[in-house]
Amino acid sequence: MGMLDGRVAICTGSGRGVGKEVAKMFAANGAKVVVNDPGVGGGGEGGGTDPAQETVNEIKAAGGEAVANFGSVAKYEDCLDMVTQARDEFGGLHIMFNPAGILRDRMFHKMSPDDWQAVMDVHLNGHFNFFRSAINLLRDQEYGRLIMVGSTSGLLGNIGQANYGAAKMGIAGLSRIVAMENASKNITSNVICPSADTRMTRAVPTPKDPAAAAIREERLRRSPADAIAPLCTFLASEGAGYVNGQIFHQRGAELSLYSHPRPVKMVHKQYGWTPEAIAEVAMPSLKNNFFEMGDSRAVHPGTPLE
Numbered sequence: 001m002g003m004l005d006g007r008v009a010i011c012t013g014s015g016r017g018v019g020k021e022v023a024k025m026f027a028a029n030g031a032k033v034v035v036n037d038p039g040v041g042g043g044g045e046g047g048g049t050d051p052a053q054e055t056v057n058e059i060k061a062a063g064g065e066a067v068a069n070f071g072s073v074a075k076y077e078d079c080l081d082m083v084t085q086a087r088d089e090f091g092g093l094h095i096m097f098n099p100a101g102i103l104r105d106r107m108f109h110k111m112s113p114d115d116w117q118a119v120m121d122v123h124l125n126g127h128f129n130f131f132r133s134a135i136n137l138l139r140d141q142e143y144g145r146l147i148m149v150g151s152t153s154g155l156l157g158n159i160g161q162a163n164y165g166a167a168k169m170g171i172a173g174l175s176r177i178v179a180m181e182n183a184s185k186n187i188t189s190n191v192i193c194p195s196a197d198t199r200m201t202r203a204v205p206t207p208k209d210p211a212a213a214a215i216r217e218e219r220l221r222r223s224p225a226d227a228i229a230p231l232c233t234f235l236a237s238e239g240a241g242y243v244n245g246q247i248f249h250q251r252g253a254e255l256s257l258y259s260h261p262r263p264v265k266m267v268h269k270q271y272g273w274t275p276e277a278i279a280e281v282a283m284p285s286l287k288n289n290f291f292e293m294g295d296s297r298a299v300h301p302g303t304p305l306e
């Protein structure tokens, strides 16, 4: 008995990386899977059918059920087609996982409108397109497991990724509200932020310092893409119904639950604030609680490498 027996899933961007490993574990746990991937390059260029087809072939060779789809999550009509394909081929839809992704890293002052738009189209608009295309079907049947894909780049910040971080933070907000709106219909929505050794991470330049480069290599070796699959498989299962609106980070064997933003301190002044009172009273009181800017290495230093 698999955890997902009798369920139908769509996994986008699953010709490579995290999506591929998750699609394979879904299928190994009994789900029938629509494997979507337009086979584009790391920045969204080109395309091809091989990546999605290879994942389907591997699932079938292992005794599972899967069909390929080559559409783009950046197009709403393509997402509607994925849903139709899941219903036509496998008779329904229960699980949606959306790790489709590209990068167009640039410093903000060098970022073109096209770099911004391309990343928004695939990540943030792609999440709208994909989940919106099926939400009424899931609401009508009163069952669904939605897994959105975020990043520490959005939650914590990462220099050179203003477009990507903004999209990923937007996805965290989207998931939270979709979770609130659909909880009464037995639909959950959670965010998984992976850190894994994939084409996407390999596209980030290696540090020039050989010692730093060796540490990065070792961390990647300990963070294979298949380490993301067990958490996604659990979140996709019926038994995960009590997990809703949450944000998780997974890197290798480290699994973290993230907090949601809350006010950390409040100051109040009778009859309201003046700019001078803000300077003299409010900020001196608040500044000990200022968020310290730090990248994901500070927050996720990882298990020390021996």
Ligand SMILES: NC(=O)c1ccc[n+]([C@@H]2O[C@H](COP(=O)([O-])OP(=O)(O)OC[C@H]3O[C@@H](n4cnc5c(N)ncnc54)[C@H](O)[C@@H]3O)[C@@H](O)[C@H]2O)c1
Pocket (backbone or CB within 6 Å): 012, 013, 014, 015, 016, 017, 018, 019, 036, 037, 038, 039, 040, 041, 042, 044, 051, 071, 072, 073, 074, 098, 099, 100, 101, 102, 122, 126, 149, 150, 151, 152, 193, 194, 195, 196, 197, 198, 199, 200, 201
């Ligand atoms: N690998 C990491 O460490 C890491 C860190 C944070 C977040 N993520 C996120 O995890 C997800 C998976 O990333 P990955 O590392 O496996 O990358 P990857 O490049 O290995 O795989 C991404 C796949 O998405 C596909 N894709 C691109 N545009 C698409 C579109 N419009 N429609 C459908 N598919 C499309 C690509 O063809 C590719 O096969 C992404 O959302 C990424 O932002 C990854």
